[in-house]
Amino acid sequence: MGSEILFFFEVLxxxxxxxxxxxxxxxxxxLIYKASATxxxxxxxxxxxxxxxxxxxxxxxxxxxxxxxxTIGLMVVVGLSTERLVLRPLMNQSEDTLLMATIGLGYVLExxxxxxxxxxxxxxxxxxxxxxxMFIADSIGIFISALDLTAGAVAAFMVISLAVLFTQTKIGLxxxxxxxxxxxxxxxxxxxxxxxxxxxSAAGVVALVAGCLWGARAGVQFALVDLALKALPVLIIGGxxxxxxxxxxxxxxGSTEKVLEVYIGPFFGGAIEGWAPYVLAVFFxxxxxxxxxxxxxxxxV
Amino acid sequence: MATTxxxxxxxxYINFSVLMVLGFLIIPMTVNxxxxxxxxxxxxxxxxxxxxxxxxxxxxxxxxxxGAAGFMAAGAFACxxxxxxxxxxxFFGALIISGLxxxxxxxVFGLPSLRIRxxxxxxxxxxxxxxxxxxxxKFGWFKNYDSSGIITAQDIVIFGRPYTSPVDMYLVILVVVxxxxxxxxxxxxxxxxxxxxxxxxxxxxxESMGVSLLKTKIQAFAISSFFCGVAGALFAFTYxxxxxxxxxxxxxxxxxxxxxILGGLGTINGAFIGAGFILLFPVxxxxxxxxxFHGAIDATIISAxxxxxxxxxxxxxxxxxxxxxxxxxxxxxxxFFKKKDK
Numbered sequence: 001m002g003s004e005i006l007f008f009f010e011v012l013x014x015x016x017x018x019x020x021x022x023x024x025x026x027x028x029x030x031l032i033y034k035a036s037a038t039x040x041x042x043x044x045x046x047x048x049x050x051x052x053x054x055x056x057x058x059x060x061x062x063x064x065x066x067x068x069x070x071t072i073g074l075m076v077v078v079g080l081s082t083e084r085l086v087l088r089p090l091m092n093q094s095e096d097t098l099l100m101a102t103i104g105l106g107y108v109l110e111x112x113x114x115x116x117x118x119x120x121x122x123x124x125x126x127x128x129x130x131x132x133x134m135f136i137a138d139s140i141g142i143f144i145s146a147l148d149l150t151a152g153a154v155a156a157f158m159v160i161s162l163a164v165l166f167t168q169t170k171i172g173l174x175x176x177x178x179x180x181x182x183x184x185x186x187x188x189x190x191x192x193x194x195x196x197x198x199x200x201s202a203a204g205v206v207a208l209v210a211g212c213l214w215g216a217r218a219g220v221q222f223a224l225v226d227l228a229l230k231a232l233p234v235l236i237i238g239g240x241x242x243x244x245x246x247x248x249x250x251x252x253x254g255s256t257e258k259v260l261e262v263y264i265g266p267f268f269g270g271a272i273e274g275w276a277p278y279v280l281a282v283f284f285x286x287x288x289x290x291x292x293x294x295x296x297x298x299x300x301v
Numbered sequence: 302m303a304t305t306x307x308x309x310x311x312x313x314y315i316n317f318s319v320l321m322v323l324g325f326l327i328i329p330m331t332v333n334x335x336x337x338x339x340x341x342x343x344x345x346x347x348x349x350x351x352x353x354x355x356x357x358x359x360x361x362x363x364x365x366x367x368g369a370a371g372f373m374a375a376g377a378f379a380c381x382x383x384x385x386x387x388x389x390x391x392f393f394g395a396l397i398i399s400g401l402x403x404x405x406x407x408x409v410f411g412l413p414s415l416r417i418r419x420x421x422x423x424x425x426x427x428x429x430x431x432x433x434x435x436x437x438x439k440f441g442w443f444k445n446y447d448s449s450g451i452i453t454a455q456d457i458v459i460f461g462r463p464y465t466s467p468v469d470m471y472l473v474i475l476v477v478v479x480x481x482x483x484x485x486x487x488x489x490x491x492x493x494x495x496x497x498x499x500x501x502x503x504x505x506x507x508e509s510m511g512v513s514l515l516k517t518k519i520q521a522f523a524i525s526s527f528f529c530g531v532a533g534a535l536f537a538f539t540y541x542x543x544x545x546x547x548x549x550x551x552x553x554x555x556x557x558x559x560x561x562i563l564g565g566l567g568t569i570n571g572a573f574i575g576a577g578f579i580l581l582f583p584v585x586x587x588x589x590x591x592x593x594f595h596g597a598i599d600a601t602i603i604s605a606x607x608x609x610x611x612x613x614x615x616x617x618x619x620x621x622x623x624x625x626x627x628x629x630x631x632x633x634x635x636x637f638f639k640k641k642d643k
Contacts, residue, residue: 039420089620095419096365097619100562103555104615111608119601226551232424269439278428285417285425 010143011262012255017148019254020155021217024210025231026238026246027158028203033240034166035175035199036087036182039099044228045106046204049113050075051211055124055220056117068208075204076197078109083196091182110225119222124215126150151213158206159247166243175199233281239294248292253277324475329468338467339540345573345580346471346478347536352560352572353485354528359558360566361489362521363501364414368426369557371433372526373533374549376403378443380534381544384455385445392459396477396534403530404523406433411522415515430554438546452544454537470539477535481528486569488524497521498567559611563618565625574626583607 025047032040053074057067086101128150132143166172177185178195186192214224230253238249257273257280265272284291332338351369358366379399383390390398410429414422437443444452457464457473464473488494496517499507508514537544556579564575583604590603622628 041420086616086620093619096363097623099365099420099423101616101619103558104612104619107608107612107615109612111605111610111612114605115602115609119605229427229551232420232427236421236424271435271439275428275431275435278424278431282413282425282428285413285421289417289421 008259011258013144014148015255015258016251017144017152017254018258019234019250019252020148020152020247021210021213021250022230022234022253023155023247023250024151024158024206024213025228026234026250027155027162027243028206028210029231029235030241030243030246031162031199031203031206034243035179036196037095037179038087038102039095039240040105040203041099041102042082042106042109043203043207043231044225045109045113046075046078046207047211047214047228048222048224049078049109050204050208051124051215051220051224052113052117052122054208054212055122055215059122071208072201072205075208076201079200079204080197083193083200087196106225110222114222121219121221122215124212124220126212126216128216147213147216154209154213155247155250158209159243162202162243171195171198230277233277235291236281237284237291239291242291242293245291245293253280256280321479324479325472329472335467338471341580341584342471343467343474344536344540345577346474347532347540348557348560348580349573349576350478350481350535351529351532351557352564352576353482353569354525354532355557355561356567356569356572357485357489357497357528358521358525359561360568360571361494361497361501362518363497364518364521365419365423366414366426366522366525367423367551367554367558368410368430368433369529370533370549370551370553371430372403372407372529373536373553374437374546375406375433375526376400376530376533377537377544377549378437378546379403379530380538381452381454382443382445392457392473393477396531399534400527400531403533404527407522407526407529408519411519411526414518414522427551430551434546434549444544454542454544457538474535474539477531481531482569485528489569493520501567559615563611563614563625565627566623568625568627570630571625571627574630578626579611582610 025043028046029040029043032038032043050071054067054071057070058064062070082105086105087098090098090101126147128147129145132145164172166175174185174190174195175198177188177190178192182192210228211220211224214227218224218227234246234249234253236249237252238245238247257276260276261270261273328342332342351373354372355366355369358364376399379402380395383395383398384392387395406429410426413425417425441447457470459473464470489497496507496512499510499512500514500517500521504514507517533549537548541548560575560579561572562575563578564573565571586603586607587600590598590600618625
C-alpha cells in the first residue's frame with residue numbers, strides 16, 4: 001500500500017520536474033510577448049537552432065564554455081536580425097499577421113540550422129546524469145533524476161532573475177512601458193531598438209538553456225520542435241504575459257500528462273501525452289481564457 | 302483584406318471553359334508520362350482541395366486553424382472503412398459520407414472558436430490534430446486490426462469499372478475537385494461567404510447586423526473539414542495508395558497552412574496557386590541539385606534550404622503582399638491586359 005503512494009509521488013515529482021522544461025520554453029515566449037505583444041511561434045525553432053548550433057560548435061572543437069558564449073552571440077545576432085528584418089517592417093500590423101510571420105521565421109531557423117549542421121541526431125552530454133539520485137532514493141524512496149532536478153533549479157533561477165529584471169530595474173520598467181505603448185515609450189526617450197534587442201537576446205539565451213536540457217534528455221534532433229509546441233498549452237494555462245504563469249503552467253501540464261499517462265494511458269494503448277496537454281488547455285480556455293495569471297483581455301469595438 | 306464580389310462576367314465563362322477543355326481533354330491526351338500524373342497533378346489537385354478547406358476557415362472566416370491534416374486523416378480512414386464494411390456503396394457515396402464524418406468532427410473541434418480566437422484557437426485546433434491521429438493509431442478497428450501499420454487502399458471502382466491507372470485516377474479527382482471548387486466559389490460569393498467575411502473583418506459588427514456568430518463559425522468549420530475530409534480520402538486513395546496515420550502529421554497541416562497563406566488568403570485560385578508552388582518548388586530544387594550542381598549538395602541540405610525559402614517567402618509576403626500570390630497574379634493581369642474595369 002505504502003509503495004503505491006510512493007509510486008504516485010514519484011510519478012508526480014517526475015512530471016513536475018519535466019514540466020519545468022516546458023516552462024523554460026514558455027519563458028522565452030512570455031519575454032517576447034511582454035515586451036512586444038508578439039506571439040513568437042518561432043520560440044521552439046529558436047530552442048532547436050540554439051542547441052544544434054551549440055553542439056555543432058562543440059563538434060568543431062570549441063570548449064564547452066566558449067561554445068556556449070559563441071552560441072549566445074549567435075542568438076543575439078538572430079534576435080537583432082529578427083527585430084530589424086521581420087518585426088520592424090511589420091510594426092502596427094495585426095496580431096495574426098505577426099503570428100504568421102513568426103511561423104515563417106520558425107521555418108527559416110529550422111531550415112538554417114539543418115542546412116548548417118546536418119540532420120542526424122546528436123548526443124549532448126552536460127555532465128549531469130539522467131539517472132535517479134541514490135541519496136534521495138535511499139532516504140525517501142522516490143527516484144528522481146539528477147537532470148530533472150537540475151532543470152528545476154535552472155528554471156527557478158531564471159524565473160527569479162527575470163522577475164527581478166522586470167520589476168526591480170530601470171530596464172524592466174522600460175520593457176513594460178514599451179509593451180504597454182511603444183509610441184509613448186519612445187516619445188519619452190526609451191530606446192526602443194535597444195529594448196527589443198535585449199528582449200530577443202534574452203529569449204535566445206533562455207532558448208539555449210532550454211535546448212541544452214531537452215537535448216541532454218532526448219538527444220539534439222528535429223523532434224525538439226514538436227516538444228516545444230507543448231509550450232503553447234503551458235502558456236494558455238499560465239497566461240501569455242506572466243512569468244510565474246509560465247512556471248505554474250509548465251508544472252500543471254508536466255504533472256497532469258505524466259499522471260494521466262501512467263494511470264489512464266495503459267487502458268488506451270498509451271501515448272496520450274501527445275494530446276492530453278492540448279485538450280487540457282482547451283478546457284482551461286473555455287473556463288478562463290486569459291489563463292491563471294494573465295491579464296484579462298478586453299476587446300473594444 | 303478586401304475581396305471584391307462581382308457577378309460572373311463573360312470572361313469568367315470563357316476562362317472556365319478553357320480550363321475544363323485543358324483539364325479534361327488536352328492534359329489527358331498530351332501528357333504521356335505517369336510521373337506527371339502520379340507525382341504532380343494528382344497530389345496538386347488533392348492538396349489544392351484541402352487548401353480550399355483551409356481557405357474557408359482561415360482566409361474567409363478569419364479563424365486561425367491549424368488542423369487540416371487531422372481532418373484529412375479522418376476523411377481518409379472513414380472512406381477506407383466505408384468501402385471495407387459497407388457492401389455495394391459506390392465510391393462517390395463513400396467519398397461524400399467520409400466528408401460528412403470529417404465535417405461532424407470539425408464541428409466538435411470548432412466549438413471552442415465561439416469563445417476564443419487567434420493563437421488560442423490555434424492551440425485548440427492543434428488538439429484536434431493530435432487527438433484524431435492518436436485515436437486512429439490506437440484503436441485497431443479503424444485500421445481493420447492490421448498490425449503492419451501500413452494498409453493498402455482499395456481500388457477505386459465506379460460502376461463496376463476500376464480506375465487504377467494514373468490517368469483514370471487523375472480524371473476521377475478532377476471531376477471531384479471541379480465540382481467542389483464550383484461549390485466553394487459559389488458559397489464564397491453568396492450570402493454564406495459574405496457572412497464568413499463579415500465575421501472575419503469584424504465579428505462584433507457582424508453580430509450586431511444580425512449575422513449569427515454561432516451559425517457562421519460552425520458552418521465554416523463544417524464546410525472546411527468537409528473539404529479536408531474529401532481531400533484526405535482522395536489523397537490516400539490516389540496519391541499515397543496506402544493509409545497510415547503518420548502521413549497526416551502536423552507537418553502536413555503546416556504545409557497546407559503555407560499553401561493557403563502564400564497562395565493568398567481569401568481567394569479560391571490562391572489555393573491552387575499556393576498548392577502548386579509548395580509542391581513544385583521542391584521538385585525544382587531537386588532538379589537544380591541533380592542537374593546543375595550534379596548532386597554536390599546533399600539531399601537533406603536541399604530540403605532544409607527549401608524550408609528556409611518557404612519561411613522567407615512567408616515573411617516577405619506578410620510584409621509586402623499579405624494577400625499572397627493570387628494578388629500578384631491579379632496585379633500582373635492588370636498591368637498586361639488593361640481593360641476598362643468596372
